[in-house]
Amino acid sequence: MTPDTIHSVRDRLNIRSGRLFIDGKWLEWDGPRFDQINPTLNEVIASFPEAGKRGVDLAVAAARKAFDAGPWPTMPAHDRKRILQRIIERVYAAEEELAQLQTLDNGIPYTFSRNSRASGKAAAETLDHFAGWADKLTGETYPQFSSASNMHYMSFREPVGVVAAILPWNVPLSMFAKKVGPALASGCTVVVKPSENTNLALTRLAEIFGESDLPAGVFNFVTGAGETGEALATHAGIDKVSFTGSTAVGERIVAASGFNMKRLSLELGGKSAGIIFPDARSVQASAKGLMALSSTFLSGQVCTTPSRAIVHQSIFDEFVHYAGEQVKSVRFGDPFDPATTSAPLINKRQMQRVLGYVASGVEEGATLVFGGDAATDLPGNWVNPALFINVNGGMTVVREEIFGPVLTATPFETEEEAIRIANESEYGLSGTVFTTDVTRAFRVAQKIRSGTIGINGFASVANAPMGGVKRSGIGREGGFPGIEAFTELKTVNFNLDV
Incomplete structure (x- = not known):
């Protein structure tokens, strides 16, 4: 560039x-x-x-x-x-x-x-x-x-x-x-x-x-x-x-x-959850979609970004695979080039902050599947998108808003467990539920403590209210x-x- x-x-x-x-x-x-x-x-x-x-x-x-x-x-x-x-x-x-x-x-x-x-x-x-x-x-x-x-x-x-x-x-x-x-x-x-x-x-x-x-x-x-x-x-x-x-x-x-x-x-702030059930319309699309929200556009620097993926155990490995496939399409560089997919982090301080969170995740025992390092071949503030697994609710990368290209993924077995994990956060701004079961979608959406919930996707518009609960x-x-x-x-x- x-x-x-x-x-x-x-x-x-x-x-x-x-x-x-x-x-x-x-x-x-x-x-x-x-x-x-x-x-x-x-x-x-x-x-x-x-x-x-x-x-x-x-x-x-x-x-x-x-x-x-x-x-x-x-x-x-x-x-x-x-x-x-x-x-x-x-x-x-x-x-x-x-x-x-x-x-x-x-x-x-x-x-x-x-x-x-x-x-x-x-x-x-x-x-x-x-x-x-x-x-x-x-x-x-x-x-x-x-x-x-x-x-x-x-x-x-x-x-x-x-x-x-x-x-x-x-x-x-x-x-x-x-x-x-x-x-x-x-x-x-x-x-x-x-x-x-x-x-x-x-x-x-x-x-x-x-x-x-x-x-x-x-x-x-x-x-x-x-x-x-x-x-x-x-x-x-x-x-x-x-x-x-x-x-x-x-x-x-x-x-x-x-x-x-x-x-x-x-x-x-937000630390929103994206919950993926095994009957989601497409595990591939859900995984790539969640990873893309953390890796493209503003590179996770959006308060509504679902930065915690809560994935059913039966499709967890598939989710991790497709999340890795998604980041292969990420392109840094000239923001006026149509091929560029992602923004840099807003300043050097924020870049160092994100790198510090990645380091803390590794130190606290999480597994870094990919990314999390600075792209040093470019002059701006670029961090390669990261995915953590083997995480728990007590880890810093799960609890705190990172505001960068970092996604964590946690497996669950039951609907009640997924809801409990989602609600463990002190934030409650947004979230997403991926399922083709309409009854489950509404049931889970009602139980998530958040100001806004998307079903099979999320977007805010001018004529619908948007906001948070708890510390959001x-x-x-x-x-x-x-x-x-x-x-x-x-x-x-x-x-x-x-």
């Missing part, structure tokens, strides 16, 4: 130093900056402002004024929807550029960045879904409860207020749409902070929003690392935090939210629950005897 393609795409897109978008204006920041590193080459690709507390204070003040003084929260729903729909059309038009920028951001192969649920087109579809809710956020009326008074009750949905949308680096376009879409459709104002690892695609989205008819202060965009994220998540002027990221950071946000009772939507988070994104989370329910009662 040579850097020529990445450099030429960067130059053609005319990437320049980042700025902050606050109160309807782009600011040339006079404070500290940081470099964003391209994970495919480990080269600096651009620099961005470290907004810090000063930048966050400015952005929150602008959002606070726009919410408290209007007109966005009180604007007729149809007018709000029309403004959002014009933005959405521009996002659709820019989807190719957004996909290229996202590939420069995190190394996701361009074929996925352009054509998967992580694409700019999918982000536009998600924004469109939520914009459609703008004029459908209704309350209820309630029948008279008692004859003691002529009191009548009704409820209204009101926007929750100023929202901090703090985004991850793995699918930034998708996460932007899932947070900003419902926030704006419900009448909230928002301050967006991307991961410090991935600012390019979201800066372009911010430009599209900044060039729209949104009133000043409704949409604000700040960049930065941990200091900026903490300042935003803990700010007294923020009414709600919507965060996707690690469980450790999510726990700190929960602890800090209590002083002003911030509303929270947190999509956190709070709340749901997608569908009406996803927009409901950006509203407060107010009850009004009328005494008709006065």
